[in-house]
Amino acid sequence: EVQLVESGGGLVQPGGSLRLSCAASGFTFSSYEMNWVRQAPGKGLEWVSYISSSGSTIYYADSVKGRFTISRDNAKNSLYLQMNSLRAEDTAVYYCAREWVGATNDYWGQGTLVTVSS
Amino acid sequence: QSALTQPASVSGSPGQSITISCTGTSSDVGGYNYVSWYQQHPGKAPKLMIYDVSKRPSGVSNRFSGSKSGNTASLTISGLQAEDEADYYCSSYTSSSTFRVFGGGTKLTVL
Numbered sequence: 001e002v003q004l005v006e007s008g009g010g011l012v013q014p015g016g017s018l019r020l021s022c023a024a025s026g027f028t029f030s031s032y033e034m035n036w037v038r039q040a041p042g043k044g045l046e047w048v049s050y051i052s053s054s055g056s057t058i059y060y061a062d063s064v065k066g067r068f069t070i071s072r073d074n075a076k077n078s079l080y081l082q083m084n085s086l087r088a089e090d091t092a093v094y095y096c097a098r099e100w101v102g103a104t105n106d107y108w109g110q111g112t113l114v115t116v117s118s
Numbered sequence: 119q120s121a122l123t124q125p126a127s128v129s130g131s132p133g134q135s136i137t138i139s140c141t142g143t144s145s146d147v148g149g150y151n152y153v154s155w156y157q158q159h160p161g162k163a164p165k166l167m168i169y170d171v172s173k174r175p176s177g178v179s180n181r182f183s184g185s186k187s188g189n190t191a192s193l194t195i196s197g198l199q200a201e202d203e204a205d206y207y208c209s210s211y212t213s214s215s216t217f218r219v220f221g222g223g224t225k226l227t228v229l
Contacts, residue, residue, distance in 0.1 A: 035218070037164075044223040045156070045164065045207050047216070059217040095163060102170040103152040103211035103218060108163040 002026040002107045004096050009112030016086050016116070022079040022096030022109055030054075030074035033099035036081050038092035039111075046092075049081065050099070064090075086116045121219035122147065122208055129227040135196040138224045140208030141189055146219055148189035152211035155184060155193045158223075159204045167206075168193060195226070203228045 008020040022034070036048040049070040050059040058070055069082040079096050093113050097105035123141040130136040140147065140155075147153055153171045156164035166175050168184035171191060181202075183194045191210070195202055208221040 037220075045158075045209075045220045047209075047218040047220060050217060061216060097164075100166075100169070102154070103150075103209070104154040104166060104169040105156075105164075105209075106166050106169075106175065108165075110163055 002098070004098065004107055004109035006094060006096055006109045006112035009094065009114045011115045011117065012086055013118050014087060014116055017082070017084045018086065018114060020081040020083065020094055020096075020112060020114070022081075024077045024079065024096075024098075027098075029072075029077040034072065034079045035097045035099055035105060036070060036079075037095045037097050037105070037108075038090075038114075039095070040089070040092040043092075048094070051079070083114070086114075088116050090114060091116045121212065121216065122210060122221035124206075124208060124221035124224045126222070127225045127227065129229055130195075130198045131229045132198050132200065134198050135194060136198060136226065138193045138195075138206055138208075138226070140191040140193070140210075140221050142191075142210055142212075142219070143189055145214050146210040146212040147186065147191050147208075149213060150211050151186070153184065153186060153191040154209045155182075156207045156209065157202075157204045158207065164207065198228050200228050202226060 005023045067085045093111040095111045098107040100106035155168040158164045172184040
């Protein structure tokens with residue numbers, strides 16, 4: 001069974017940093033591209049970042065470019081999101097999602113809540 | 119403001135059919151057959167319902183169908199059931215720098 005489990009969320013002050021992790025199991029992690037998608041409280045989904053299966057190709061949403069860094073460790077079946085210079089508007093549930101055919105996300109984790117507040 | 123435009127809400131009675139639209143541009147919905155639809159119940163993760171405009175993943179009811187015309191994609195749910203009440207989001211690949219775009223979401227109410 002495919003499982004994606006996020007961790008690392010919490011309360012952080014504006015300007016602070018946080019590192020999210022996503023532990024993958026039930027599939028060959030190194031063969032799949034991955035994404036981070038977030039959802040602010042009461043709002044819609046927002047794509048955040050993409051990483052290819054090898055980690056050689058990376059994309060970011062304009063809203064996080066220069067502040068967030070996506071990475072992966074295929075040996076540990078893990079995906080990461082390093083978030084720096086956090087702002088109040090980064091407050092959201094962050095989901096990791098597996099990339100499938102046709103720019104689709106077929107499996108999602110349960111999400112981890114990041115709250116940026118003083 | 120989301121890149122793809124969806125109605126904020128739709129409603130229907132059990133047994134009826136409803137359609138949710140998703141309007142983009144030639145850089146996303148209109149230019150590629152890479153439109154997906156997700157269902158999200160409160161407090162839950164999104165669930166993939168339709169991919170590649172009109173394909174259903176294994177396990178998704180055939181009451182759900184997708185289509186596209188020009189820059190607008192549509193999700194149709196037939197034979198509405200109470201369990202279909204949820205938020206629905208469309209998504210598309212985009213050739214712009216944003217790589218992937220979502221619609222603002224549509225709240226479906228089953229009356």
